[in-house]
Amino acid sequence: MAPINTRLPKGMRDFLPHEVLKREYVFGVITDVFQTFGFEPIATPALEMLDTLLGKSGEEADKLIFHAQHPGGKEELALRYDLTVPLARYVAMHENDLSMPFRRYHIAPVWRGDRPQKGRYREFYQCDVDVVGVASMAADAEIVSLLTTALRRLGFADFTVHINNRKILNGIGIYAGVPEAQLGDLYRSIDKLDKIGLDGVKKELGASGIADDVIGRMLDLLQYREDGLAALGSVRDQLRGIPIAQEGITEIEQMVDHLDAMGVDQFTVDLAMVRGLGYYTGPVYETMITKPDNLGSVTGGGRYDGLIGLFRKESMPTTGSSLGIERIIDLMDLLNLYPPEITGTVVQVLVSVFEEGTQGASLALANELRAAGIRTEAYMNPRRAIGKQVQYADRKGAQVVAFLGPDEIQAGRVKFKRLRDGHEVEAARTEAAQTVRALLG
Numbered sequence: 001m002a003p004i005n006t007r008l009p010k011g012m013r014d015f016l017p018h019e020v021l022k023r024e025y026v027f028g029v030i031t032d033v034f035q036t037f038g039f040e041p042i043a044t045p046a047l048e049m050l051d052t053l054l055g056k057s058g059e060e061a062d063k064l065i066f067h068a069q070h071p072g073g074k075e076e077l078a079l080r081y082d083l084t085v086p087l088a089r090y091v092a093m094h095e096n097d098l099s100m101p102f103r104r105y106h107i108a109p110v111w112r113g114d115r116p117q118k119g120r121y122r123e124f125y126q127c128d129v130d131v132v133g134v135a136s137m138a139a140d141a142e143i144v145s146l147l148t149t150a151l152r153r154l155g156f157a158d159f160t161v162h163i164n165n166r167k168i169l170n171g172i173g174i175y176a177g178v179p180e181a182q183l184g185d186l187y188r189s190i191d192k193l194d195k196i197g198l199d200g201v202k203k204e205l206g207a208s209g210i211a212d213d214v215i216g217r218m219l220d221l222l223q224y225r226e227d228g229l230a231a232l233g234s235v236r237d238q239l240r241g242i243p244i245a246q247e248g249i250t251e252i253e254q255m256v257d258h259l260d261a262m263g264v265d266q267f268t269v270d271l272a273m274v275r276g277l278g279y280y281t282g283p284v285y286e287t288m289i290t291k292p293d294n295l296g297s298v299t300g301g302g303r304y305d306g307l308i309g310l311f312r313k314e315s316m317p318t319t320g321s322s323l324g325i326e327r328i329i330d331l332m333d334l335l336n337l338y339p340p341e342i343t344g345t346v347v348q349v350l351v352s353v354f355e356e357g358t359q360g361a362s363l364a365l366a367n368e369l370r371a372a373g374i375r376t377e378a379y380m381n382p383r384r385a386i387g388k389q390v391q392y393a394d395r396k397g398a399q400v401v402a403f404l405g406p407d408e409i410q411a412g413r414v415k416f417k418r419l420r421d422g423h424e425v426e427a428a429r430t431e432a433a434q435t436v437r438a439l440l441g
Helices: 017-036 059-063 084-097 137-153 166-176 180-190 193-207 212-238 243-261 325-334 356-371 386-396 406-411 429-440
Strands: 047-049 077-079 102-111 123-132 159-165 267-269 283-289 297-303 318-323 349-351 376-378 400-403 413-418 424-428
Touching (some): 017 137, 017 325, 084 123, 084 318, 123 325, 137 159, 137 243, 137 318, 159 166, 166 180, 166 243, 180 193, 193 212, 212 243, 243 283, 400 429, 406 413, 413 429, 424 429
Parallel strands (some): 349 376
Antiparallel strands (some): 102 123, 400 413
């Protein structure tokens, strides 16, 4: 019988142990930051009702949703596209059991029927943090503060959070005279400004049927993007008489005041920053790595006050962000940000075995070290040469090898070798754990 093909579906990945350990390190740091800020963990199923997901994130997102059906099943199901729409459904279902305001975080896989390419997968993890039930811009500012804290804890130093407000973008569209039906085209084109430039945006909007004079008025306002915070007063003057734009500018100003109070300074107001999902209603924010150049965004989010209202009679103010966990993990490799203790294995000590007659003593020593909180593997093949066992430990990434031969057993002692520098030491069996801790340093 021919072996089964081991090919994975496109856009899906396996992870080797050293990769999983790096991922768990990143998850652990971010989880600690979430909890430090007082956010609670939740979990939702991978499968949702199809009508729960459709029509919430925009037409482009709907095209990427993975439909799922079991044989004979009557329910129309789908794999979750993100963690935001499931949160809206979750809050509507469980609001009587939740304390409001509700602060949650969720780290879990999502699925999208996207075209796989480098850095883009069909199954990947999202890492979300949200505040439900707070209309104040203090909630948005705190999310930004949390994001900057998490990135610094992971070792990133050169980044900037770009902040805008969908209400200002709507006001720019009204000011320019963009028909409401074409606002989606406006957002999509502005979102490409960094890639295609002002001329490219102008050309693309023209191809969408938007008049040249309308495009010109809009581009006049986008010139302020480089110094958006200082230009807010000028933008306010130009958009006077457009209430939604004035409201958005006020919200940005309030958000900046809160950020200043929290000592957050790695941000800029960027009037051309859009965020693509259709449910955003107010502030939007995205974090860009600034050095090295062209590494892209690592967080994105914003306020979506209307989404929960799709699942209950009234909506609830909500804001939050997703950390681009997959990109962050890749960039930490690229920038060498992982601490040295994150090695390719969980094993700190390998207890070797000399012969079948000493296997019991080796197992006993391994258990003693484990009881002392030291991550220990006992080698299981007494017929393999000691040199080969040391090579195995070194290749695996273990830090220390313990030797317990017949002479050591009789004398009540153990020999240890630290692999990184070859340093050897012998100790009494009763001091084995203490000796290992000293070697691990």
